[in-house]
Amino acid sequence: MLVLFGLLLAVSPRAYCCIAVPPLPAPEVVGSVDGYTHLRVHVREDLALSVLEASLPEQERLVEDALEQPIASAESDPYGLVLWPAAQVVAAALIGLLGTFGKKRPARVVELGAGTGLCSLAAVATGHQALATDYREEPLALLRQAAALNENQLSKRLPVDTALLDFTKEDVPEADVVVAADLLYLRSTSQALAAGCLAALRRGAQVLVGDTGRPGRPAFLDVLKQELRGAARQFRPVQGWSLVSPRHELISTSQAQPRLLNVGLLHLTPADLENSPHQEREMLEGRRETPDSRRIILDTAGDSAMELSSRPSAGRRPTGHRLPRLPGIRLRLALLAALAALSAWSRNQLTPTFSRTPTSRRALLALAAPLPAAAAPVAPALGDIPWDEPKRKKTPLPQLAEEFTRAFQRTQWGVNGRVEPRYFSDSFVFRDPDVTTNGIREYAKGTGTVLSGCKADAVDVQIIEPDKFAIRWRIEGTANVPFPGLKIKPYIVTSTFTVNENGLVDSETDAFSIPTWDILLSALTPGLPFLAPPEPPVASPFA
Known part of the structure; x- marks a missing residue:
């Protein structure tokens, strides 16, 4: 896909x-x-x-x-x-x-x-x-x-x-x-x-x-x-x-x-x-063109303006523009062919950790660089986490959101998996654009396996519904798949948490400030002019 x-x-x-x-x-x-x-x-x-x-x-x-x-x-x-x-x-x-x-x-x-x-x-x-x-x-x-x-x-x-x-x-x-x-x-x-x-x-x-x-x-x-x-x-x-x-x-x-x-x-x-x-x-230039011959000038990122034409054939509705003659089109198609080959290879590499090839921060950028003889990612050592500790007592949502965000910043569990189980319900579910994980232990294992070389900096937290709050945080560092040291361009993650009737977090849903294709291409060819700039560093107010 x-x-x-x-x-x-x-x-x-x-x-x-x-x-x-x-x-x-x-x-x-x-x-x-x-x-x-x-x-x-x-x-x-x-x-x-x-x-x-x-x-x-x-x-x-x-x-x-x-x-x-x-x-x-x-x-x-x-x-x-x-x-x-x-x-x-x-x-x-x-x-x-x-x-x-x-x-x-x-x-x-x-x-x-x-x-x-x-x-x-x-x-x-x-x-x-x-x-x-x-x-x-x-x-x-x-x-x-x-x-x-x-x-x-x-x-x-x-x-x-x-x-x-x-x-x-x-x-x-x-x-x-x-x-x-x-x-x-x-x-x-x-x-x-x-x-x-x-x-x-x-x-x-x-x-x-x-x-x-x-x-x-x-x-x-x-x-x-x-x-x-x-x-x-x-x-x-x-x-x-x-x-x-x-x-x-x-x-x-x-x-x-x-x-x-x-x-x-x-x-x-x-x-x-x-x-x-x-x-x-x-x-x-302020005028409409005739439907028989539409000429469109597009302001492009990284390429000079290109002129396209579209002439509908008799009896059929136009389905789109023909392939533009971009100066760098052959290079882009070559890169995409490489992505296709890398996708098939990385799916085999990541199967032990994820149900399908992830394209977001949970497996970040498995489609980059040459194909080394990489070993399967090593699961993090999480044995010292007190999985059976008593759950946190219910408090007003603003207090929970503040304490939760400070714990998130302190332990860095968003990238290393070292969660504090007292905040989470036993039925916790994690979702991002490509991965769904059931259970806090599986979440911790998957996160630590892939992102332990990263750093998370919480930017802010907001109450968005009576039972929801959202943390915006900046991620940067290196991923461990398909091999250690794969550099990630910094970007912003928005993590939305729902809270159950007992005051415990029972789900997390992540969204990203840039598309996943941008993250992928930034690792493969970081110099492309249409890619988003890296998110600037931030001093977290929760540190």
């Missing part, structure tokens, strides 16, 4: 299509306005916009209100009044995309879950129309105040429209572009967002989604895969910045110090639909 995906990557022009997002300065705190924190955020090298967010005392009030609510409600959401990392990347990408629309009329942008509304501000600041939507009035009021602040600074009107909208229950409004940043927290919300994006695509809109590896990303992509071509369903890593202003510990434990991180950017067009009602139309 992985090799087939790699082949699609090599021959599909859509896989390389991207919007240029230049490196931008980190957002900065410049003061306060009416008790709110005032941030300046660059969305273009020559354009910085003002954003207002809840100050630390206001965050404290929001969290206290949320804790008093028996169930989640619109009035108890403390997350929409602060700026999150993906917003800057999506806003910068939006400006680049809007620049392709020509000057015949302003484009109509709809921002879902707008929060502080940076994307909507970017749209109107560059001469387009924006409707900022959120399911709470408070962030929309703060956005309108920020728009007035920017009007004074830019000396022009910024008419941002706002509307209350719950996209989990209501249709996405008509638009030329639909944007969403940092919304993939919950499975249900992520599925609803995906459904809304698909509906917008069917109506002819383009879609931009930004995400830093939140727990809902797999569910979001699962819905998209039902109607989109495979190459379109990939988040492209783009350089962004972490949080720069203080956060209440129950909103985020990230330190308020800017550091580089990878933000996943997903750009979808109607042509990405498997059965596009728009005949795979694309926009070139």
Whole structure:
């Protein structure tokens, strides 16, 4: 399956299509306005916009209100009044995309879950129309105040429209572009967002989604895969910045110090639909081409722009573009042929440890380098782990999440398998994109066998549901399969943990900040220009 995906990557022009997002300065705190924190955020090298967010005392009030609510409600959401990392990347990408629309009329942008509304501000600041939507009035009021602040600074009107909208229950409004940043927290919300994006695509809109590896990303992509071509369903890593202003510990434990991180950017067009009602139309310099001869210019990563044509044959629907004449296509196909051979070989090497060839962090990168006469991986020595120790007593979820994350950082069990059984239920289940393991002992054995040469640094922990919390952590080091010393490019793992009625962790589900094909190719040919940069080092606040 992985090799087939790699082949699609090599021959599909859509896989390389991207919007240029230049490196931008980190957002900065410049003061306060009416008790709110005032941030300046660059969305273009020559354009910085003002954003207002809840100050630390206001965050404290929001969290206290949320804790008093028996169930989640619109009035108890403390997350929409602060700026999150993906917003800057999506806003910068939006400006680049809007620049392709020509000057015949302003484009109509709809921002879902707008929060502080940076994307909507970017749209109107560059001469387009924006409707900022959120399911709470408070962030929309703060956005309108920020728009007035920017009007004074830019000396022009910024008419941002706002509307209350719950996209989990209501249709996405008509638009030329639909944007969403940092919304993939919950499975249900992520599925609803995906459904809304698909509906917008069917109506002819383009879609931009930004995400830093939140727990809902797999569910979001699962819905998209039902109607989109495979190459379109990939988040492209783009350089962004972490949080720069203080956060209440129950909103985020990230330190308020800017550091580089990878933000996943997903750009979808109607042509990405498997059965596009728009005949795979694309926009070139603001005009539509005729269906008989479509000429599409793609901005590619690592290659010069390539021109493609597609002429439908009489009586049959076009199924895609012909193979582009890329300068490096022969090299890529040769690499993929090597991957195919390595895949078959590595499956035999890894059978003692995993049920099938893993392609993610549990067997990381078994498809790289020459074929040495490698011995089977050696299981770690875990005999001194107190498997029968008493289970931890139930405590409030925030306390459990904090203690669990500190233990995770201290023992490094995410890479060496040296778990503390007192935190886990006897029915514990682990899942990542390629492996499912039942039982904490099997999890410990498999993890320690493959990743004992790695290091894990916890970045932050967040409560995402009444019985779930998520740890984001950075992995780097070397894997032990198919031979010791195989270098892993650093990336971010988001581990989502569910807690049972006894306060014990009974499942872990992992998601990654970059696609598994990127991890594989980074080990095999790390110099390829379209690969994501390594995740920068982080000083864990839980160390």
